Amino acid sequence: MIIFNRIKTNLSLIFSKDLCKELPTIAKNIKKYREKLDISQDKLSKLADIAYNVIIKIESGATLNPTIETMAKIAKGLGVSIDDLMKYIMESEKNLVVKNTQNGKGVFAIKKFGKGEIIFEFHGKFFTYKELPTPYNGVEDHYVQLGENLYMGPSGGIDDYFNHSCSPNTGLKINSKKVFLIAVEKINEGDEITWDYSTTMDENDWEMDCECRSKNCRHRIRDFKYLPRDIQQRYLSLGIVPKYISRNF
Structure with missing residues (x-):
């Protein structure tokens, strides 16, 4: 279930670069754990089974958004969770x-x-189905299903504004209670970043009209099980269908 903002405004919101600089980055986290173990970049590349220059590029900041698969290998090499x-x-x-x-x-x-780069990590409070607010405020609330009985609510940040598309350029990858938006194709500067809400929906009691206007628009956003078979297979092959849904296909 996801209910998203339709309020029109003339304002644009740009997140502060200075704020981002104050927070730890991927590079800082890798370096912190590597130095704690007292291992070199070369040693880490061998432990993680990835190319040495990949480690160098990530730690130097040349690669800001490594793929989640690369991060999983690095986490394993460092002996920490992703x-x-x-x-x-x-x-x-x-x-x-x-x-x-x-x-x-x-x-x-x-x-x-x-393709494969991490675009964003979602943040928000977790809810069970019974904890979801009633009634829903359809123009202001943002809820996304993450499990059979698990939902993430609005964060008040940028993640509340990722729109649906029937021809998405990203998808969600869920790791425990961590939710990442991953590029499923090349994204150019100026492109709107969208994902298909149906990829996480498995409820039977909520749907909405689609206004994405893509050439593949289905005109209705419904549960994953109602998608055409070829679209289901494509999303499954991209790895953007969570296990609570994919295990049934």
Whole structure:
């Protein structure tokens, strides 16, 4: 279930670069754990089974958004969880901007992203189904299903403005209670960043009209099980369908 903002405004919201700089980055976290273990970058590359120059680029900041698969290997090499390694990531926010769209607000890229790159980490309070607010305020509340009985609510930040598209360029990857938005294709500067809400929906009691206007628009946002088979298979192959849904397909 996700209910998103349709309020039109003339204001644009840009997240502060200075704020992001005050927070630990991926590079700082990797270096911190590596130095704690007293191992070199070369040693870490061998432990993680990834190329030495990949470690160098990430730690130097040349690669701001390594893939979640790369981060999982590095976390394993450092002997920490991927949650510990990634929980302070805010670097990506300076690459995003919230501005007006034809349907209200949306999030746009202000740099290029490659397929598989981490775009953003979602933040918000967790709810069970019974804890969801009643009644829903359809123009202000933002809820996304993350499990059979687990939902994430609005954060009050940039993650409340990622719109749905039936032709998305990103998808969600859920690791425990960590939620990452991952590029599923190349994203250019100026592109709106969207994901298909149906990829996490498995409820039967909520749906909404779609106004994405993409050439593949289905005109209705419904549970994953109602998607055409070819679309289901594509999303499953991209790894953006959570286990509580994918195990049934």
